[in-house]
Amino acid sequence: MYLKSHSFLKKIQFNIVVILLLVSLISCGNDKKVDANGVESNLFISGKFIGSSGQKAVLEAVSQSGTIEVSSTVIEDDKFELHTNIPGLGIYQLKIGNDPENVIILTANVNDDIKVSGDIKNVALGSKISGVEWGKDYDKYMALIAKFSNDQQELMNLQNQVSQEELVKRYMDLKKPVDEFALNKINENPSSAFNIVLSNSLMPTMGFIDYPQANVDALKKMAAAYEQKYAESPIARSFSEQVAQIESGYHEYEILKSGKKPAPEMVMETPEGKEIKLSSLKGKVVLIDFWASWCKPCRDENPNVVKLYNKYKNKGFTIYSVSLDSDMAQWVAAIEADGLIWPNHVSELLGWKTYVTKLYAFQSIPHTVLVGKDGNIIDVGLRGKALEDKVAELLK
Numbered sequence: 001m002y003l004k005s006h007s008f009l010k011k012i013q014f015n016i017v018v019i020l021l022l023v024s025l026i027s028c029g030n031d032k033k034v035d036a037n038g039v040e041s042n043l044f045i046s047g048k049f050i051g052s053s054g055q056k057a058v059l060e061a062v063s064q065s066g067t068i069e070v071s072s073t074v075i076e077d078d079k080f081e082l083h084t085n086i087p088g089l090g091i092y093q094l095k096i097g098n099d100p101e102n103v104i105i106l107t108a109n110v111n112d113d114i115k116v117s118g119d120i121k122n123v124a125l126g127s128k129i130s131g132v133e134w135g136k137d138y139d140k141y142m143a144l145i146a147k148f149s150n151d152q153q154e155l156m157n158l159q160n161q162v163s164q165e166e167l168v169k170r171y172m173d174l175k176k177p178v179d180e181f182a183l184n185k186i187n188e189n190p191s192s193a194f195n196i197v198l199s200n201s202l203m204p205t206m207g208f209i210d211y212p213q214a215n216v217d218a219l220k221k222m223a224a225a226y227e228q229k230y231a232e233s234p235i236a237r238s239f240s241e242q243v244a245q246i247e248s249g250y251h252e253y254e255i256l257k258s259g260k261k262p263a264p265e266m267v268m269e270t271p272e273g274k275e276i277k278l279s280s281l282k283g284k285v286v287l288i289d290f291w292a293s294w295c296k297p298c299r300d301e302n303p304n305v306v307k308l309y310n311k312y313k314n315k316g317f318t319i320y321s322v323s324l325d326s327d328m329a330q331w332v333a334a335i336e337a338d339g340l341i342w343p344n345h346v347s348e349l350l351g352w353k354t355y356v357t358k359l360y361a362f363q364s365i366p367h368t369v370l371v372g373k374d375g376n377i378i379d380v381g382l383r384g385k386a387l388e389d390k391v392a393e394l395l396k
Helices: 120-126 137-154 164-187 196-200 213-229 236-258 296-312 329-337 385-396
Strands: 043-050 056-063 068-075 079-086 088-098 102-110 111-120 128-132 267-269 276-277 285-291 317-323 345-347 367-371 379-382
Touching: 043 088, 043 102, 043 120, 056 079, 068 079, 102 111, 102 120, 102 196, 111 120, 120 137, 128 137, 137 164, 137 196, 164 196, 164 213, 164 296, 196 213, 196 236, 213 236, 236 379, 267 345, 285 296, 285 385, 296 317, 296 385, 329 345, 367 385, 379 385
Parallel strands: 043 111, 285 317, 317 345
Antiparallel strands: 043 079, 056 068, 056 088, 088 102, 111 128, 267 276, 285 367, 367 379
């Protein structure tokens, strides 16, 4: 799958999508409990990292506009202490040393006394946390993330040996222990501050295809607990809004699969300049295939699409190919090179800026939408055998 902002199977990173709200923070000196204005510290972080002497420990708050440094100190004898004043529950990055990847994601609340430890050689995945109720959960979660990261690297080596469909399946299998741990912990203790990090594993980052109802339920449970425990925190409000959007998107996807929602109309031009309306194909089973010449997973999938077309083209099936190309010559060359012999090739040649990405609500390609003879959407995201089985069923 080609993502418009990052490549498939990229090394795991924490995408804290739950909160990106600017939190007002007051920075104070690392060697004082009260700053020059008399503001008392209410967040304390201390640590010991082997091999870190002489480097810096920097605490940053995560905000909508990026990160904000709130406290820093030089590490002496592998040890450091940081303290600052915070208004409530927040998300922070603790950077250890000079390597930009040596980052620990922390969720901190007023009066927390967080202790971190580890080795400068493996800060991001090998650190331990104590002093807070979620410390053991952090340690277990990061151990799972470390294994997932290593397994993921091995999977990347198979990209040219197995199909894209098989890659996605293996990727999801590898990620399953991480997701199950997050789901169980959120259900066990929905108000835990560390759930801000855990909830990242339950987000529909690859859309709602095969997205479980259990994830929606757990996120709603967490949102309700946050609203009660952290009522004054922007995090609680923002998270509740995000969960509401996820729930709405999930129900919308369920409606799409019900076969009762008409496929939104599209009108675009072929390479020859002829306009083709999607609705002009009504009466046939139509596969809307969003792709691009520069998308390797799309090109890898094209032989399967060609095979499907040849098998069912005389039985009431056709394809409406929508390219996210921006270069006419490359688009046409890919159509010819891959033998995409059906006539319905259209594009605005605007890349990701084309209006259809919002119209059909997708963020990665290849992306498919299967439309029934009545013009209603039957399913989305189908590929390979699952797609062929569905087409065969519709054409019986």
